[in-house]
Amino acid sequence: MSQPLLFTPLALRGLTLKNRVVVAPMHQYAAVAGMPTDWHLMNAGRYAAGGAGLVIVESTKIERRGCGTVGDLGLWDDRFIAPLARIVELVRQCGSACGIQLGHSGRKSRGARPWEGGRPLTENPGIADWDQWELVAPSALPADERSPVPRALTIAEIRQLALDWGAAAARADKAGFDVVEIHGAHGFLIHQFLSPQANQRNDEYGGSLENRMRFALEVSRCVRANWPEHKPLFMRLSVDDDAGWGPAESVALARELKGCGVDIIDCSAGGILARPVSSAPIGYGYQVPFARAIRQQAGIGSMAVGLIVHHDQAEAILQSGDADLIALAREMLYNPNWAMDAAQKMGIDPGFAMVPDAYGWWLGKRAAAMPQLRPSTHTGT
Numbered sequence: 001m002s003q004p005l006l007f008t009p010l011a012l013r014g015l016t017l018k019n020r021v022v023v024a025p026m027h028q029y030a031a032v033a034g035m036p037t038d039w040h041l042m043n044a045g046r047y048a049a050g051g052a053g054l055v056i057v058e059s060t061k062i063e064r065r066g067c068g069t070v071g072d073l074g075l076w077d078d079r080f081i082a083p084l085a086r087i088v089e090l091v092r093q094c095g096s097a098c099g100i101q102l103g104h105s106g107r108k109s110r111g112a113r114p115w116e117g118g119r120p121l122t123e124n125p126g127i128a129d130w131d132q133w134e135l136v137a138p139s140a141l142p143a144d145e146r147s148p149v150p151r152a153l154t155i156a157e158i159r160q161l162a163l164d165w166g167a168a169a170a171r172a173d174k175a176g177f178d179v180v181e182i183h184g185a186h187g188f189l190i191h192q193f194l195s196p197q198a199n200q201r202n203d204e205y206g207g208s209l210e211n212r213m214r215f216a217l218e219v220s221r222c223v224r225a226n227w228p229e230h231k232p233l234f235m236r237l238s239v240d241d242d243a244g245w246g247p248a249e250s251v252a253l254a255r256e257l258k259g260c261g262v263d264i265i266d267c268s269a270g271g272i273l274a275r276p277v278s279s280a281p282i283g284y285g286y287q288v289p290f291a292r293a294i295r296q297q298a299g300i301g302s303m304a305v306g307l308i309v310h311h312d313q314a315e316a317i318l319q320s321g322d323a324d325l326i327a328l329a330r331e332m333l334y335n336p337n338w339a340m341d342a343a344q345k346m347g348i349d350p351g352f353a354m355v356p357d358a359y360g361w362w363l364g365k366r367a368a369a370m371p372q373l374r375p376s377t378h379t380g381t
Contacts, residue, residue, distance in 0.1 A: 014230030034074025187271030
């Protein structure tokens with residue numbers, strides 16, 4: 001059979017991904033004072049060993065105030081470069097490219113981990129830099145009824161934050177990452193500027209669509225200026241947040257982002273309102289129409305994400321031209337070997353060459369000796 005699109009390499013600037021399977025960035029909340037731990041090394045490594053083309057490390061904060069919890073990763077200082085480089089090295093050794101998402105939580109900072117209740121934290125003497133962990137946002141409007149009121153950023157601070165994103169991108173390059181993704185979705189700081197509900201400024205960063213997009217564009221330009229020309233740049237957007245920001249606005253922004261040197265729009269949804277998703281009813285591939293709209297109407301590459309679970313579902317998205325890449329998140333938590341498993345179900349890579357030899361040699365030997373064997377992830381016996 002012909003090579004499925006899912007396992008056809010994709011060239012992005014100077015990087016060629018071995019397949020179109022991407023591990024989406026997923027908060028682990030396991031950092032210590034912003035530093036990655038063995039958990040992060042294990043977590044990224046297992047996806048790479050499982051055959052994914054690109055593994056994107058979770059949202060890593062560009063300044064201390066941007067940390068959502070005490071467990072967020074940081075990249076606001078050079079001391080973070082070396083431990084993050086260990087993750088890159090392991091992912092590369094396993095045959096995958098490695099990306100990192102750079103973000104800032106804005107008014108959604110300073111909260112408990114979700115499994116600890118997710119509520120806003122109160123002053124804690126055990127957190128040495130509590131006073132520096134300040135809630136800031138475009139406007140002095142809380143994230144929800146249980147959240148404290150943030151301080152509205154000054155124009156000088158806004159411009160400095162764009163520079164901070166650029167500085168973090170330069171550090172990501174020093175750590176060896178292949179891809180940077182700017183986090184502009186899910187109700188975090190960049191999305192807060194885009195949102196007419198969260199952003200009620202009356203200066204050059206608020207009001208009109210052009211003004212509300214200004215910060216996102218400044219960030220993307222600063223990142224691109226500090227990120228090597230041969231390395232791809234992604235941006236995650238909530239294409240529809242069901243709160244005043246929708247596909248038409250996202251298409252307009254994506255067109256501008258393309259001119260700023262962004263290569264791929266990672267098409268998610270929701271985050272401004274307390275509920276986590278958009279107006280799209282939740283079901284298999286429910287956010288794929290957003291990736292289709294961005295790709296077709298903005299003329300920029302797109303990545304589909306959101307309840308993409310099965311290999312044939314992923315392949316159909318690519319075959320229909322709805323997206324260039326397929327991102328999986330919670331399904332990867334369930335099955336870190338999803339890419340390897342999909343290749344077997346699609347009848348390619350019979351010798352398990354797409355995974356490291358420490359996996360592939362043993363699995364290939366078993367497959368050759370017992371061609372009738374059906375792995376546990378396949379239906380029936």
